[in-house]
């Protein structure tokens with residue numbers, strides 16, 4: 193049998209594919225293998241089956257058994273459920289690739305874009321038990337024999353990418369490296385959503401898709417998604433990697449799963465005395481490299497000359513010009529030496545993707561998380577479902593080791609969303625469900641997720657212990673989608689703001705005391721809004737009776753009309769609009785876009801600019817304004833029962849709150865979504 197295997201070129205190629213250790217090598221051998229077996233990976237729906245038929249020998253079979261087991265899960269409905277969907281995934285980091293695998297199993301046509309052309313991240317990720325079980329199910333051990341054999345559970349980012357890349361390719365996912373996503377090409381009559389790429393003649397630019405998943409990492413978030421900043425006290429992280437030659441002496445050195453100052457003061461005191469290095473904590477993982485990550489105190493970095501000058505602003509403090517690279521290397525080297533008892537022989541820095549010693553210093557004082565995980569865009573009748581996964585969705589706090597675990601949970605949740613999309617569920621329901629699940633993500637720990645790892649699937653109920661798929665309602669995501677739609681649109685359509693401004697100017701021209709020069713400050717007196725209404729509904733407002741100095745009255749008058757007649761909810765109070773220092777442009781763009789959309793289809797009625805009209809009492813409009821379908825008539829804060837405007841509100845558990853009212857019942861601290869528990873019985 194062994195002889196027969198080694199003489200069969202396809203078996204030999206398959207073995208090389210399984211063992212390949214760089215991204216380029218994997219892609220090259222895969223292409224040779226496909227060529228040799230005469231299977232076309234572009235034929236994504238039958239590619240895996242054909243490959244299996246043609247590679248029907250014992251070594252390959254053990255892999256097929258694993259992948260078949262996964263593919264046969266009921267969630268995928270034998271690859272039928274998303275057979276009509278085309279998905280573009282941005283980023284071939286672990287989260288992008290993991291998502292792509294699920295989308296392929298659902299039967300979708302999947303293309304992954306990655307701007308790097310190599311996998312060069314040495315840094316090592318901590319794995320929760322469920323991720324180990326998940327990766328074993330994808331035959332991780334076959335691709336990487338050392339998978340989780342150490343005393344601790346971890347894997348280098350590049351090894352993880354290699355495993356996932358191989359699975360992706362076998363399942364018919366197209367992975368394009370060395371190509372950067374630059375934005376969207378909106379649908380025309382004949383074509384659907386496409387991507388603007390660099391290089392711009394890249395063939396993936398022709399791919400038309402209805403699902404876009406961004407897994408572009410912490411520094412990439414597609415326009416249209418808003419991020420929240422979570423700021424803690426200054427924390428400076430240092431990562432470094434040393435070559436692992438896998439000698440007996442290196443094997444002897446014990447890993448450090450995490451030692452923190454509060455638990456081992458002596459260790460840190462000795463380190464300080466011996467080296468002058470002052471740390472809060474340190475982790476050491478032995479993987480492809482010897483990987484260290486530590487939190488250093490600013491004072492010691494200044495004292496050791498790593499940081500040249502003290503600044504209160506973290507960006508300035510850690511700016512390249514303010515860091516002495518040689519001193520940083522020394523600092524990291526000495527910390528690594530000390531913490532391994534000087535037992536690692538001949539420590540030499542591994543290289544990063546730029547060919548430099550792999551040492552990085554970063555600020556994790558401030559982390560980001562997206563306010564929502566999904567959006568739907570529609571242009572020319574073509575809908576695009578957008579989702580975020582990985583660091584792009586939630587940046588992890590590395591000492592907790594949550595990055596990849598929560599990253600994979602979000603990948604599954606996103607696949608579940610695409611499944612609902614593929615099933616044709618109304619898109620607001622799809623989004624509401626996705627946002628309901630997203631609220632759980634920041635609370636998840638290995639302890640509060642299900643322990644039945646083998647039963648984990650893309651179905652959230654198999655993973656989260658208490659999942660309520662309806663905690664966010666469809667009407668609540670509606671406003672989020674409207675808010676960002678214009679913003680999003682404007683980023684990719686040259687001059688979209690100008691188009692809106694021109695439209696406003698055109699329809700307010702000629703009115704006394706109205707001069708629209710921009711999309712925010714010119715609207716303060718309320719006269720421009722009233723003028724706009726008067727152009728399209730000439731008998732509603734008596735323009736001549738309005739006074740410029742009575743801004744609250746004018747704004748309230750316009751707000752009332754727009755809400756009652758067109759269902760457009762005010763984004764702030766009339767008082768705020770009149771007196772706020774700077775009117776937020778994005779908020780006004782959102783508001784004016786809705787007015788534009790509501791009036792745009794109608795031809796303005798040519799009427800005298802100041803014909804006598806009867807103004808309703810704006811301060812006391814209809815007691816029960818009839819709202820348009822799709823809008824809630826109950827836009828009150830659950831806690832204070834006051835009106836809650838779109839831009840100041842958050843929603844969870846099917847309720848709305850002012851941001852300022854969403855506080856802990858016990859200590860009064862402002863809470864964030866995902867960082868609270870709700871008592872259904874007391875309503876607190």
Ligand SMILES: NC(=O)C1=CN([C@@H]2O[C@H](COP(=O)(O)OP(=O)(O)OC[C@H]3O[C@@H](n4cnc5c(N)ncnc54)[C@H](OP(=O)(O)O)[C@@H]3O)[C@@H](O)[C@H]2O)C=CC1
Nearest residue numbers: 283285286287306307315372373408409412582583595596
């Ligand atoms: N230092 C560390 O230890 C790091 C750890 N991680 C961890 O890795 C895990 C997975 O992270 P994940 O969310 O998958 O993100 P990753 O950062 O691993 O992957 C995202 C990939 O997308 C690429 N990319 C970004 N923008 C574009 C674009 N416009 N077009 C094409 N490609 C693009 C990025 O390239 P580029 O990076 O060049 O922008 C990167 O290779 C998490 O646990 C995370 O915490 C992630 C990053 C660093």
